[in-house]
Amino acid sequence: MSKKKKQKGLKKTLVEKMLDQHKIKYRQAQFATKMDGDVARMDTSILAKDEHLVYKTLVCQGNKTGIVVGVVPVTAHLDMKKLAKASGNKKCELLPLKKLEKTTGYVHGANTPIGIYERLHFPIYLDDSVNDADEIGVSAGEVGRSVFINPQDLAKLVQATIVDLKE
Numbered sequence: 001m002s003k004k005k006k007q008k009g010l011k012k013t014l015v016e017k018m019l020d021q022h023k024i025k026y027r028q029a030q031f032a033t034k035m036d037g038d039v040a041r042m043d044t045s046i047l048a049k050d051e052h053l054v055y056k057t058l059v060c061q062g063n064k065t066g067i068v069v070g071v072v073p074v075t076a077h078l079d080m081k082k083l084a085k086a087s088g089n090k091k092c093e094l095l096p097l098k099k100l101e102k103t104t105g106y107v108h109g110a111n112t113p114i115g116i117y118e119r120l121h122f123p124i125y126l127d128d129s130v131n132d133a134d135e136i137g138v139s140a141g142e143v144g145r146s147v148f149i150n151p152q153d154l155a156k157l158v159q160a161t162i163v164d165l166k167e
Contacts, residue, residue, distance in 0.1 A: 016147060
């Protein structure tokens with residue numbers, strides 16, 4: 001009689017494997033998704049008062065530097081003027097959806113600062129609200145999957161600049 005190995009948690013994403021390689025502690029999370037037009041979105045409302053601890057990764061185009069990545073709470077809006085100033089651009093705009101996967105390798109809703117930095121070394125800008133949290137959630141590289149990680153560990157891993165980015 002063979003012993004079956006008990007599966008602990010969810011199958012690891014590439015982002016989680018990257019965190020393991022760097023020996024960074026994290027915890028896995030999975031959220032329901034809902035379709036909004038032709039785009040799948042995570043439903044983080046189950047977190048109630050802690051929903052602000054989940055961050056979204058927004059890929060933008062700067063007029064001088066090219067691709068820059070802003071990471072803000074899902075409950076906030078990214079201020080493009082603040083991102084432009086922080087990144088040395090005069091203006092920034094969201095990368096068009098049709099260029100997103102080709103540019104980052106991730107579909108809308110799965111972009112992650114960890115995977116984007118690890119593979120492409122685009123500059124990452126974290127909203128300064130990370131300074132108020134012991135743990136934040138960012139995408140694990142798949143729609144509906146997140147990793148909760150210490151924000152200082154994340155900032156160090158992706159060489160992020162921490163600055164006010166919220167509207």
